[in-house]
Amino acid sequence: MPLTPTPARPAQKISAENFRFLCDAIYKDSGIVIDESKHYLVEARLNPLVRTEGLDGLDSLCNLIRAVSGAKLRGRVVEAMTTNETLFFRDVKPFDSLREVVFPELFVRKKLERRIRVWCAACSSGQEPYSIGMLWRELALPGWDLQILATDLSDDILAKARAGSFLQLEVNRGLPAKYLVKYFERDGSNWVIKPEIKQLIRWEKFNLLDSMSRLGPFDLVFCRNVLIYFDQQTKARILAGIRGRMNRGAYLFLGASETTLNLDETLRRTVVGPSVAYQNPE
Structure with a gap:
């Protein structure tokens, strides 16, 4: 039976x-x-x-x-x-801004140091820092160094991000076909990002409520679709911490529905190509 x-x-x-x-x-x-x-x-x-x-x-x-x-x-x-879902080149306009305005500007401003430091806060499963890394490889000048710090609160999600292995469904969401062919290798039913992109990124567990004094300084910060989960006091505290780790003239990209209005009076809202960022004054 x-x-x-x-x-x-x-x-x-x-x-x-x-x-x-x-x-x-x-x-x-x-x-x-x-x-x-x-x-x-x-x-x-x-x-x-x-x-x-x-x-x-x-x-x-x-x-x-x-x-x-x-x-x-x-x-x-x-x-x-x-833990929140993400995708490659999410809300593509900030990445267009990097390509058209931010990286070219940094190539001029940092021409003596020839090193650019980026922080991806709340990086989730890694699509955002990997997207920045691929964009960099497309644009980078010989002899330049990009250092991306990617942080998140979750050990499990950081382990996935560090592995750089994505399902077909994940690479189908936002990733241009030419980047899939150029920067990924097939591994069974998954796609694994190549070492030339992985080596640009350092992964670290970090809570945005903790002191940021040991981080940076950075030329570019992505902290997108994170502040919406906090109350006003915590938002202001996090923004102040981030600003304190930004170089003069550095850019902060927030999510499309996020702002520094009534939270931080120092960061200056700036139109950057097709997108908007918040710039630390020179």
Whole structure:
């Protein structure tokens, strides 16, 4: 007689008390604000972790996090809530700005040093820094050095980024065919970025709430689609930290819906070719 398969455990909801506990923990550890309307998001992001841990629900997850041994698990909760999908050459206009304005300008400004330093904050699975690296290879002058620091809060996502291995679906999203042929190698069903691009990038775990004093200084910063998750005070704090690590004349690119308005009075909004950036005054 064939066995009847065990039905999958239904997704578990969370009590109001534990929802507030998780929101407070996530805010304390990452600065990300989750309001009362985001129950669905918390449940969708954390139920896979509940299943991985063999727990019977989100309330049990909260009880385990409260335990003395819950620090590592709490970190995994934060990672699950802060990992966001990305794609190659996302919102392509900033990359057009690099090609048409920013890199040519830096080639003049940095002609003695011949080194350009870039920071990709919250780099996720690596498509953004790899996109910058490929663009650089297309434009770079002989004898110039590009150093990209790519940071994220998640160990797991950094491991994926560092491997540089992408599914066919991932390379189909935003990556020009000529770059796929030129800068990737086939590995089974995946595509792996070539060493000439990988060597431009240093990967590092970093929390944007931490002191940035050991970073930089940078000529270019990408911190896109990150500030939207923070409250005003945290946004201002992060922007001040970034500005403090930018060289004079350096550019900061934010997401299309993000701004420094009422958050930082020093960074100057500047039209840069087809896009907008925020420039540290000379």
